[in-house]
Amino acid sequence: MKIRDLGELAGRNLREALLRNSLTTLGIAVGVASLVAMLSLGVGLQELANQRLSHSGLFDAIFVAPHSNFSAFGRPARSNQQPPSSESLEPPRLLDEDARQEMQHLPSVTEVYPEIRFPTEIRFKDNPYSTVVAGVPMSAHSGGAFDGMKGAFFSSPTADETILQIEFARELSTQPDSLIGQEIVLAYAERQPLPAEPGEKNPAAGGPGQGAPEAGLSPGFSVVPREENLRIVGIVETQPAAGFGGGGTGRVLIPLQLAEKLRAAQTNDFREILGGTPGKANYQSLTVRVTGPSAVKDVEDAIKGMGFSTFSLLDATDNLRLVFAVFDLLLGIFGSLALVVASLGIINTLVMAILERRREIGVLKALGAADRDVRRLFFAEAGVMGLLGGISGVALGWAIGRAMNFGANVYLHRRALPATNLSSVPWWLVAAAISFSVAVSLAAGIYPASRAARLDPVEALRYE
Amino acid sequence: MGPSTDSFAIQAERLTRHYHMGTAVVRAVDDVSLSIRAGEFVALLGSSGSGKSTLLNLMAGLDRPTSGAIFAHGRSLAGMTSEELAQHRSRTIGMVFQAFNLLPRMTLEENVELPLRLAGTERAERAPRVHEAVGRVRLAERLAHRPGELSGGEQQRAALARALVNRPTILLADEPTGNLDSATGDEIMALLREINESLGMTIVMVTHERPRAERFAHRIVLMKDGKIESDGERP
Numbered sequence: 275m276k277i278r279d280l281g282e283l284a285g286r287n288l289r290e291a292l293l294r295n296s297l298t299t300l301g302i303a304v305g306v307a308s309l310v311a312m313l314s315l316g317v318g319l320q321e322l323a324n325q326r327l328s329h330s331g332l333f334d335a336i337f338v339a340p341h342s343n344f345s346a347f348g349r350p351a352r353s354n355q356q357p358p359s360s361e362s363l364e365p366p367r368l369l370d371e372d373a374r375q376e377m378q379h380l381p382s383v384t385e386v387y388p389e390i391r392f393p394t395e396i397r398f399k400d401n402p403y404s405t406v407v408a409g410v411p412m413s414a415h416s417g418g419a420f421d422g423m424k425g426a427f428f429s430s431p432t433a434d435e436t437i438l439q440i441e442f443a444r445e446l447s448t449q450p451d452s453l454i455g456q457e458i459v460l461a462y463a464e465r466q467p468l469p470a471e472p473g474e475k476n477p478a479a480g481g482p483g484q485g486a487p488e489a490g491l492s493p494g495f496s497v498v499p500r501e502e503n504l505r506i507v508g509i510v511e512t513q514p515a516a517g518f519g520g521g522g523t524g525r526v527l528i529p530l531q532l533a534e535k536l537r538a539a540q541t542n543d544f545r546e547i548l549g550g551t552p553g554k555a556n557y558q559s560l561t562v563r564v565t566g567p568s569a570v571k572d573v574e575d576a577i578k579g580m581g582f583s584t585f586s587l588l589d590a591t592d593n594l595r596l597v598f599a600v601f602d603l604l605l606g607i608f609g610s611l612a613l614v615v616a617s618l619g620i621i622n623t624l625v626m627a628i629l630e631r632r633r634e635i636g637v638l639k640a641l642g643a644a645d646r647d648v649r650r651l652f653f654a655e656a657g658v659m660g661l662l663g664g665i666s667g668v669a670l671g672w673a674i675g676r677a678m679n680f681g682a683n684v685y686l687h688r689r690a691l692p693a694t695n696l697s698s699v700p701w702w703l704v705a706a707a708i709s710f711s712v713a714v715s716l717a718a719g720i721y722p723a724s725r726a727a728r729l730d731p732v733e734a735l736r737y738e
Numbered sequence: 739m740g741p742s743t744d745s746f747a748i749q750a751e752r753l754t755r756h757y758h759m760g761t762a763v764v765r766a767v768d769d770v771s772l773s774i775r776a777g778e779f780v781a782l783l784g785s786s787g788s789g790k791s792t793l794l795n796l797m798a799g800l801d802r803p804t805s806g807a808i809f810a811h812g813r814s815l816a817g818m819t820s821e822e823l824a825q826h827r828s829r830t831i832g833m834v835f836q837a838f839n840l841l842p843r844m845t846l847e848e849n850v851e852l853p854l855r856l857a858g859t860e861r862a863e864r865a866p867r868v869h870e871a872v873g874r875v876r877l878a879e880r881l882a883h884r885p886g887e888l889s890g891g892e893q894q895r896a897a898l899a900r901a902l903v904n905r906p907t908i909l910l911a912d913e914p915t916g917n918l919d920s921a922t923g924d925e926i927m928a929l930l931r932e933i934n935e936s937l938g939m940t941i942v943m944v945t946h947e948r949p950r951a952e953r954f955a956h957r958i959v960l961m962k963d964g965k966i967e968s969d970g971e972r973p
Contacts, residue, residue, distance in 0.1 A: 279855040290843050637839045640800060641853045642828025642904070644821050731800045735835065 275647045284654035291627065298616075298623040299663045305613030306667020306711045310699060311674040312609035313707075316602040318675070318698035323594065336562040336574050337585045338377070341366040367581035369557045377562055380576050382569035387411050388557045390533040391524055392540045397459040398446050405442055407460065408524020409533030413563060422692055425454040425508030431531040436460075436504040440511045442525035453506045460504050460526070463497040463539040497539050504528065511692070613711065616663070617718035620656055624722030627655070628729070635726055636734025645727040652723035653716060660715025664708035671707070672699045746809070747908050747940035748774040748797050753806035755792050755964075766792040768964035769806070776811075776907070779934045779941045781951035784961035790944045791912055793961070797942060798831050798910050799823035810908065828857045832901030836913035838893040840885040846872070846896050847881040853904045871899040875929060891922035898929060909933065911943040915950065923947075927954040 275283075288295045367373065378386045390409035395402050414420065415427040420437075428435050436458065443450035446458075510527070564573050574584045628635070635648055675697030683693045755767040767789045774780050782790040795801040796808055799815045800823075808815045810830055818826065827833075840849045850871055854864045872878050875895040885893055894914060901909055911930065915923030931954045934941045945951050951958050960968040 275856055276858050279858075283855070286843065633839070634841060637841065638852075638856065639824070640798065640827060640833045640835075640839075641900070642824055642856045644824035646821065647824075647856060732795050735800075735839070 275643070275650070280647075280650055280654050281658075283651055284658050287627070287631070287651070287655055288658060291623075291630070294623055294626070295659060298619045299659045299666070301616040301619040302613070302660060302663025302711055302715060303667040303670055305610075305616035306664050306707050307670035307674060308612035309606065309609030309710070310668050310671025310703060310707045311678070311697070312605040313602060313703055314671060314675040314697040314699045315678065316598065316605040317700060317703060318679075318696045320598040320602070321698050322694055322696070323598070333567045333587055334564050334570065335586065336564065336570060336577065338369065338560045338562055338577055338582050339558070339585075340369045341581070341583050369560060369582060373580065373582070374557065374560055376580060377560065377577060380562075380573055382565045382573055383562055384565055385411055385413050385563040386560055387530055387563075388534075388560055390530065390538075390540070392462065392538045394463075394538070395461045396526060397461060398456075403442075403445060405525045407462070407526045407528060407533070407538075409530035410437070410524075410527045411530045411563075420508070420510055423508050423510040424451055425506070427508060428529045429507070431529050432535060433507075433529055433532065434502065434504050435507045435529065437508040437510055437527040438506060439525040439527070440509055443509045450509050454509065455506065457503050457505050458526075460502040460528075462500055462502070462536060464500045464537050465539040466496045466498050466537075500536070502536065610710075613714055617714045620659060620715050620718035621722060623659075624652055624656060624719060625725070627652075628722055628726045632729065632734050635729050636731045636736075639729075639731035640735060648729070649723045649727035652726045653719050656715045656719025656723070657712055660712040661708065663715070664711030667711060668699070668704050668707050675699055745776055746773050747776040747778070747811060748772070748942065749807075749809040750793070750796070751807045751809075753793070753796060753808055754804045755789075755796060755801065756804045765789075765964045767796065767803070770961075770964070770966055772959065772966060772969070774940060774942060776940050777934070777938045779931065779954065779956045780943070781955035781958045782942060782944045782961060783946065783948055783951050783958050784967075785946060788961040789964035790961045792964075794910050794912055794942060794944050797908070798833060799826045828853065828904060830907055832904065832906035832909045834894070834897050834901050834909065834911040834914045836916035838885070838890075838897045838917070840893055840896055840900070842885050845882050845884055846877065846888065846899075849885070849896060850900045850903050853900060857904055859904075867903055867905075868899075871903040872896075874902060874933070875899045889922075890918050891925055894918060894922075894926050895929065898926070898933075902933065906939070908940045908942065911941065913944055913946070915945070915947065923950065930954065 374386050374388075377383060387409075391406060393404065393406050396405055397403070410428075412428065412431050420427055423437070425437070428437070438446070438450075438453065440450060443453055447453050562573060562577065564570055570586050574586055577584050638648060638651075639645075678697045679695050682696045686693060750770050750772040753767055753770045753772075754765070757764040757766055770789075770793060772793075782793060784790045792801065796803055796815070797810070799810075799818065803816055806816075810826060813826075815823065815826065840846075841852070844852070847868055850868045851864055854867060859867070868881075869878065872881060875898050877892060877895050877899060880888060880892060880896075885896070888896060894917075898914075909930070914930070915926055918926060927950055930941055930943065933939055941955075943951070943955065948958075958968075958970060959966055
């Protein structure tokens with residue numbers, strides 16, 4: 275018998291006992307819906323976690339420091355640092371502008387920038403406020419950390435603009451939104467190189483993130499008070515991180531290139547001078563951003579090969595994936611239980627159909643149907659119920675997911691928290707759920723189909 | 739051992755079919771040898787339980803013998819797999835039953851088309867074959883009706899059309915007039931005779947109605963207790 279004929283006969287048989295077959299299909303649909311709702315919750319939470327973590331800027335970033343600097347952070351040597359060797363007796367390579375450019379040209383690297391963060395004073399309407407200013411790379415805009423911000427992101431990398439963190443904005447005004455468009459004055463200390471004394475070279479005039487050194491300068495620097503007018507263009511609720519260099523995040527955010535241009539003195543400048551770092555200007559640390567978490571390892575290896583220490587949260591991401599895989603597995607098992615129960619309904623329905631259609635099976639065999647045809651016919655009926663149950667179950671599961679999202683967002687809204695999606699039904703889940711439903715239904719059809727195929731035609735024709 | 743010639747449509751050699759009912763053994767067909775020539779119209783006559791329907795089922799390949807051999811056009815049915823037996827029923831045999839056995843949810847046209855579906859016949863070929871078979875039993879105007887909307891005689895004619903649609907060489911009829919009144923029964927018998935004569939089709943009919951068998955069949959095989967009691971040409 276041809277597939278099309280098989281499908282037509284199966285469809286006809288299913289329509290014949292419409293109520294019973296519809297109820298069985300509904301049972302499958304409820305089972306699939308339970309599975310889809312459970313897994314969509316797992317997938318949604320995983321996506322939410324991934325989204326939040328990627329917005330943190332931690333999982334596509336590599337923190338780079340000269341070998342000596344990790345000990346300065348008081349950390350023990352990590353497994354992803356270079357093992358000690360004979361080369362470690364040599365002076366560590368400086369993290370200077372040349373190294374920054376070299377990293378910038380590595381494959382998959384999108385951006386290399388220093389961490390610039392300095393405590394300072396802000397004046398707004400003649401009132402002083404102490405706070406921390408941080409440079410933010412332009413790439414942070416697309417990272418998602420500024421999603422939902424009020425106002426706009428910086429118009430250019432060197433614009434005299436600032437984005438305030440909401441808590442700081444509330445200190446300035448009881449109506450933070452009204453601050454957008456107004457100006458604040460940034461008071462800071464600009465470091466200026468001192469002229470070198472005869473026979474002396476300046477190792478630190480450029481300072482971290484402050485460009486190339488100038489020849490013939492002293493190792494120290496002078497500090498000159500400066501002011502910069504900044505227009506408030508936006509207010510952000512989250513605290514976007516620019517890396518993991520330690521210290522608190524900034525509450526007044528300015529474009530990174532502007533921050534570099536200001537040459538503001540930072541707290542570690544003094545430590546650098548006291549440490550007497552030899553050679554030319556260098557950075558305390560750099561953050562290397564790559565195209566995605568998958569590129570982190572290769573770039574990290576390349577940077578280690580250049581003689582620097584690196585740190586990334588790649589291992590933490592792997593662990594997170596493992597946790598979610600186990601979580602999804604558990605949700606899938608619980609969700610599948612309902613489908614297993616539904617499969618018992620299929621067995622029951624088809625066994626009933628054999629009893630009812632016993633004589634018909636005998637007629638089919640008398641007319642030339644092989645055992646295989648009868649088996650395939652019952653399989654097709656089970657498969658059609660599985661397919662219809664799978665499709666409607668996915669729709670139902672999706673609707674349950676939407677209801678969960680709606681309920682969660684109502685709850686979050688009442689607590690003035692940003693809206694989020696707890697449940698997500700990706701295409702792979704749709705395809706997998708329908709396939710699983712058909713597979714379970716076919717498996718449930720094995721026994722009834724075999725029983726129908728084995729039916730003795732003489733006995734079946736005698737049946738009243 | 740096969741038959742000497744394939745001019746025999748059916749040959750049974752010491753054919754036996756026993757059933758177990760509890761501890762008792764029922765000898766439904768007991769050491770029967772029978773040869774039916776192609777084109778013959780044979781009536782298997784006997785009372786209820788004489789083994790005539792069991793013999794018909796063995797000829798159809800619906801049942802397997804306990805011992806002995808049965809051949810259809812020289813091919814041994816006893817040695818066939820269930821798949822081959824299904825093909826035998828599809829290509830060689832047409833069957834008509836006492837209870838018609840039409841599928842009630844299908845129209846007459848769909849019922850007649852069913853053996854073509856099972857045989858995997860191309861769709862384009864089906865409609866002309868169905869119309870040919872239905873025309874032969876003179877039911878062309880009832881194609882869209884369901885069995886419940888047809889009279890007993892029409893249902894049996896529809897069943898006959900279904901049996902003919904695959905153009906079998908052997909038609910097996912199990913009490914085809916058993917559920918019909920006398921006049922309608924005669925109509926069906928006349929139709930069987932017409933098919934036998936016009937198509938040269940071998941017909942083996944099980945019946946317990948001797949007068950009707952004597953009127954229409956070429957040959958009457960009388961069965962009793964699973965054995966052939968007499969086998970002779972119609973006088």
